[in-house]
Amino acid sequence: VNAAVALGAIVGTFYATACFFAGSLLLPGPRPSTPASLDGPLGIVVRFALGHLVFGSLWTLLALAGAFEAPVVATICIAVTLSGAAIAASSITDLRAIGNAVLRPRRASILVTTFAALILIRSLYPPTNDDALRGYLVTSRVVAETHRLAFQPFNTFVAWPLLAEMNTAATLLLGNETAATVFDAWVGLGLLAGVAALAEGAGLERNGVATALLAMVSSSSFLGLVGTCKVDVAGSLYGVLAACFALKKGPGLISGPWLSGLFLGAAVAVKYSNVFLISGLVWIIWSASGGIPIRSLMSMGSAAALSLGPQLVKNFSLTGNPVAPFLGDLFGTADLYWTAALAGDIGGPADLSMFHQLIWPLVLTFGGHTGMLGTVSPLLLGLVPFVMRFGFTDPRQRGLALAAAVIFGAWFLVYPWGLIFPRFHFTPIAFLAVVSGAMAQSALRLPGLRRVVQAAAALCLAVSLFDLRSAVYGLQYARGVLSRSEVYARHENAMHWYAVAVSLNRDVAASDRVFLEMPYSYFLRLDLLTGSQTAPERQRAAESCETRDVVIRTGGFRWLVQPTKEFGWLVAPSRACPIPAGFEIVSQTRVSTLSVRSD
Amino acid sequence: MTTEALKKISRSAHASRDDSDPNATEGAAIVPQVRGGSSTSKPPTEQPAKQNSSEMQSRQSMKNKSGRRDLLWSAWLMGVVLLAVIQRVSALRTPWTTWIEQAVLPLVRDR
Numbered sequence: 001v002n003a004a005v006a007l008g009a010i011v012g013t014f015y016a017t018a019c020f021f022a023g024s025l026l027l028p029g030p031r032p033s034t035p036a037s038l039d040g041p042l043g044i045v046v047r048f049a050l051g052h053l054v055f056g057s058l059w060t061l062l063a064l065a066g067a068f069e070a071p072v073v074a075t076i077c078i079a080v081t082l083s084g085a086a087i088a089a090s091s092i093t094d095l096r097a098i099g100n101a102v103l104r105p106r107r108a109s110i111l112v113t114t115f116a117a118l119i120l121i122r123s124l125y126p127p128t129n130d131d132a133l134r135g136y137l138v139t140s141r142v143v144a145e146t147h148r149l150a151f152q153p154f155n156t157f158v159a160w161p162l163l164a165e166m167n168t169a170a171t172l173l174l175g176n177e178t179a180a181t182v183f184d185a186w187v188g189l190g191l192l193a194g195v196a197a198l199a200e201g202a203g204l205e206r207n208g209v210a211t212a213l214l215a216m217v218s219s220s221s222f223l224g225l226v227g228t229c230k231v232d233v234a235g236s237l238y239g240v241l242a243a244c245f246a247l248k249k250g251p252g253l254i255s256g257p258w259l260s261g262l263f264l265g266a267a268v269a270v271k272y273s274n275v276f277l278i279s280g281l282v283w284i285i286w287s288a289s290g291g292i293p294i295r296s297l298m299s300m301g302s303a304a305a306l307s308l309g310p311q312l313v314k315n316f317s318l319t320g321n322p323v324a325p326f327l328g329d330l331f332g333t334a335d336l337y338w339t340a341a342l343a344g345d346i347g348g349p350a351d352l353s354m355f356h357q358l359i360w361p362l363v364l365t366f367g368g369h370t371g372m373l374g375t376v377s378p379l380l381l382g383l384v385p386f387v388m389r390f391g392f393t394d395p396r397q398r399g400l401a402l403a404a405a406v407i408f409g410a411w412f413l414v415y416p417w418g419l420i421f422p423r424f425h426f427t428p429i430a431f432l433a434v435v436s437g438a439m440a441q442s443a444l445r446l447p448g449l450r451r452v453v454q455a456a457a458a459l460c461l462a463v464s465l466f467d468l469r470s471a472v473y474g475l476q477y478a479r480g481v482l483s484r485s486e487v488y489a490r491h492e493n494a495m496h497w498y499a500v501a502v503s504l505n506r507d508v509a510a511s512d513r514v515f516l517e518m519p520y521s522y523f524l525r526l527d528l529l530t531g532s533q534t535a536p537e538r539q540r541a542a543e544s545c546e547t548r549d550v551v552i553r554t555g556g557f558r559w560l561v562q563p564t565k566e567f568g569w570l571v572a573p574s575r576a577c578p579i580p581a582g583f584e585i586v587s588q589t590r591v592s593t594l595s596v597r598s599d
Numbered sequence: 600m601t602t603e604a605l606k607k608i609s610r611s612a613h614a615s616r617d618d619s620d621p622n623a624t625e626g627a628a629i630v631p632q633v634r635g636g637s638s639t640s641k642p643p644t645e646q647p648a649k650q651n652s653s654e655m656q657s658r659q660s661m662k663n664k665s666g667r668r669d670l671l672w673s674a675w676l677m678g679v680v681l682l683a684v685i686q687r688v689s690a691l692r693t694p695w696t697t698w699i700e701q702a703v704l705p706l707v708r709d710r
Contacts, residue, residue: 382675
């Protein structure tokens with residue numbers, strides 16, 4: 001067995017436990033100021049998510065202060081775990097209650113355990129998601145290895161909100177990349193528990209809850225991202241919890257709207273695109289109260305500001321623009337190279353036609369657009385229209401369905417191209433999964449429909465289990481049968497850049513500077529990254545080929561990595577520039593040219 | 600029929616609707632009986648046979664209509680799911696045998 005992988009799995013699981021106990025310290029158990037129904041799956045997952053939020057925010061501020069050191073982080077995690085474990089006795093009782101409720105039927109017990117085990121085993125495999133290797137993991141790795149959060153000129157992703165990345169950084173600091181992927185798998189399982197809680201909160205019975213969960217796990221877009229360190233899953237965990245509390249009414253400071261706002265702010269602190277959730281959550285609260293709930297909205301807003309605050313501070317500290325890369329004109333960051341690069345990142349795909357927008361639910365279910373990274377479950381398209389047959393048995397289900405519609409409507413108005421990427425919409429998809437569960441529940445009561453719904457569910461279950469077959473590769477990697485280089489050698493997109501990185505890591509002397517314009521910089525040595533172009537050098541080099549050559553000459557760069565292919569967020573004029581005078585080509589791949597100064 | 604009995608039947612009709620909309624037709628079938636009945640009305644057995652037959656026909660017709668409607672819904676659900684499954688399976692890059700050879704066998708066979 002690969003010892004590093006085993007250690008990573010232990011550290012990732014320990015960190016997930018620490019998150020849960022941190023949340024337990026904040027919400028020790030039922031009390032007058034907490035909503036009465038903070039038990040069952042919701043009780044577990046809300047504590048885990050609260051810990052994730054508190055740790056992520058704390059690490060952000062610690063890293064900004066340059067104090068993100070392993071002893072500090074480890075001490076905090078261990079102290080929180082020990083004290084939380086003592087206080088969380090009521091939560092442990094909750095856990096037992098969930099075990100009894102969920103696992104009592106033997107079939108359900110086997111299924112839940114099998115899915116969780118396969119997801120966790122699969123996460124032992126090294127990270128292979130393109131965006132994670134290009135940006136998210138680069139941010140986390142550099143923070144973990146430099147022990148501080150500073151602007152990273154080589155990585156524009158650092159300008160995005162970093163709540164999830166800072167948790168990943170903590171797992172990298174305490175363990176290794178396996179710890180990061182295993183912890184991310186726990187976050188994915190947390191999201192599934194959140195969907196179960198949402199379904200229960202919307203009045204679904206066991207069959208309905210199971211169908212809602214099946215609708216999530218049979219969405220290849222969701223299952224494919226769990227355990228990859230791409231932040232969308234963590235953002236949706238918060239989004240789903242925000243909806244859980246938007247459905248609740250409770251007295252006191254920590255009321256439903258307040259916790260809903262807290263998790264909404266956290267969702268935005270993970271990914272800005274979650275800002276669209278505001279429309280749906282406000283709709284839920286508004287429709288439940290029957291008027292304009294000013295007090296609830298104010299409570300929600302203040303809590304959202306609290307959880308989003310550390311990320312705004314981070315961006316202001318790093319870039320001078322708290323909401324970078326947006327409002328660049330207002331904060332004077334509009335003309336900077338990374339703003340242009342991130343604008344490229346959020347630009348839409350060229351091939352989304354009006355026709356595809358019109359048949360959008362079909363595109364989400366069957367489509368294969370570039371960058372979709374999977375589809376959504378056919379159970380959604382198959383069961384949600386049953387609303388016309390059965391209607392809603394609970395107003396909360398209607399609220400969720402309409403909230404999903406409002407969120408998708410907001411996307412359509414602002415960024416219609418974003419509609420075809422399922423990962424942007426895991427939260428409203430979870431709402432629709434709950435609606436599917438409700439419809440399945442109604443259909444299962446009819447003899448004429450029961451068998452068909454059961455057959456459809458069985459097929460989706462089989463497909464989901466089949467999708468998890470890659471757990472075999474995770475096991476192979478853990479056993480040392482599969483090496484890291486073999487993993488990336490078979491990675492269709494990263495393989496060429498992995499080869500370039502291996503070559504640079506091996507050949508470049510510590511004193512040499514590399515002019516880097518390459519994605520997948522996760523694979524590079526830290527000193528190569530930090531020694532590459534500074535922000536002013538990148539700014540100047542982005543102007544033209546001539547200025548780039550001046551920067552290379554005056555900056556004393558010995559190596560040059562030049563892409564031969566366009567990358568959305570990478571403003572790389574050198575793609576079209578000739579090799580500078582005095583440099584000779586060392587190697588060429590389909591996507592890059594590596595050259596070295598000939599002196 | 601007493602007021603208490605009426606309330607009981609009415610509650611059972613509502614509960615039946617709440618449990619699932621599909622049973623709403625059955626609930627609706629109970630309600631006319633309640634509305635038509637009272638402590639002074641004649642027992643149902645004394646109603647004309649013609650009316651019973653008409654009610655049965657009407658109920659049978661509704662059942663047939665509901666059955667046809669459910670058939671359409673079944674076809675929709677299975678169509679969508681089967682299409683997705685076929686698409687997922689056909690998108691596999693390697694045939695089953697190769698997959699088993701590449702992914703499963705190395706597990707039990709060290710290099």
